[in-house]
Amino acid sequence: MPRVLMTGAAGGIGTSLRKLLPPIYPDLLLSDLKAPADLGKDEKFKAADLADMAQVEAICEGVDGILHFGGYSVEGPWDSILQSNIIGGYNLFEAARKKGVKRVVFASSNHAVGFYPRHHRIGTDVTARPDSRYGVSKVFGEAVGALYADKHGLGVTCIRIGNFGEKPLDHRRLSIWLKPEDLVQLCCIGLDHPDIHFEIFYGASYNERAWWDNHRAYELGYRPTGRAEDFREHAMAEQAKLKPDPVGDYYQGGTFCSMEFDGDESRIVDWSKR
Ligand code: 15L
Numbered sequence: 001m002p003r004v005l006m007t008g009a010a011g012g013i014g015t016s017l018r019k020l021l022p023p024i025y026p027d028l029l030l031s032d033l034k035a036p037a038d039l040g041k042d043e044k045f046k047a048a049d050l051a052d053m054a055q056v057e058a059i060c061e062g063v064d065g066i067l068h069f070g071g072y073s074v075e076g077p078w079d080s081i082l083q084s085n086i087i088g089g090y091n092l093f094e095a096a097r098k099k100g101v102k103r104v105v106f107a108s109s110n111h112a113v114g115f116y117p118r119h120h121r122i123g124t125d126v127t128a129r130p131d132s133r134y135g136v137s138k139v140f141g142e143a144v145g146a147l148y149a150d151k152h153g154l155g156v157t158c159i160r161i162g163n164f165g166e167k168p169l170d171h172r173r174l175s176i177w178l179k180p181e182d183l184v185q186l187c188c189i190g191l192d193h194p195d196i197h198f199e200i201f202y203g204a205s206y207n208e209r210a211w212w213d214n215h216r217a218y219e220l221g222y223r224p225t226g227r228a229e230d231f232r233e234h235a236m237a238e239q240a241k242l243k244p245d246p247v248g249d250y251y252q253g254g255t256f257c258s259m260e261f262d263g264d265e266s267r268i269v270d271w272s273k274r
Pocket of ligand 1: 073074109110111161162163164253
């Protein structure tokens with residue numbers, strides 16, 4: 001991919017990828033609502049509000065591939081999710097089509113399927129079970145991506161990101177941890193692999209406790225280098241500081257499932273076996 005646009009450049013993932021991507025994609029254009037405070041002299045940046053179609057079209061001009069990390073990245077009020085992720089997500093794919101972009105890698109999330117119980121191993125073809133308004137917006141983004149792949153021939157990869165960071169933060173994250181360099185591998189597959197039409201990958205490193213079947217990513221060449229169990233002691237020590245959470249500890253989405261959960265814990269059922 002000659003020219004790559006990365007949205008969400010000032011966010012957590014964007015900040016880390018800004019350092020890892022330039023050796024692979026030297027012609028990298030960064031975008032966010034505001035420029036990152038530490039923007040370097042060699043970095044190219046264009047501000048854009050994802051909810052404004054004209055601004056999104058402007059950042060897609062002359063671009064070959066997009067890494068879409070922009071938008072709201074946690075649970076939030078409906079209007080914020082609506083503007084950033086629903087309207088913003090649609091604008092991104094539509095602007096990509098209009099401007100002749102060839103590939104889009106969409107940062108989906110594990111919260112698109114967060115209401116699967118932890119003991120239930122899932123593939124990428126399961127029915128969506130979002131655990132939040134944020135999760136619903138990720139399901140929406142995946143659906144728009146599928147539409148633009150099937151109808152308009154855009155090559156689309158959705159990465160259901162687990163927990164991105166230098167190490168797994170607690171017991172749950174031992175199953176879903178994603179090392180930054182492994183996310184870079186998944187992005188490169190989405191941007192450059194010749195066989196991409198529409199794909200969904202789980203954004204997870206090599207985690208022995210994984211809940212996810214990620215075989216398609218491996219078929220396309222993914223070889224994660226992160227191993228969550230190497231940080232087991234740290235994760236379990238952090239877990240010991242947390243209060244028990246009957247709902248969050250049962251489902252894959254953790255606290256995203258327990259927040260706003262209405263009262264009755266008898267509703268914690270293994271519906272996946274019904
Ligand atoms: C996400 O999708 C969020 O962006 C991130 O902040 C974490 O909460 C992560 O999921 C997680 O599930 O740990």
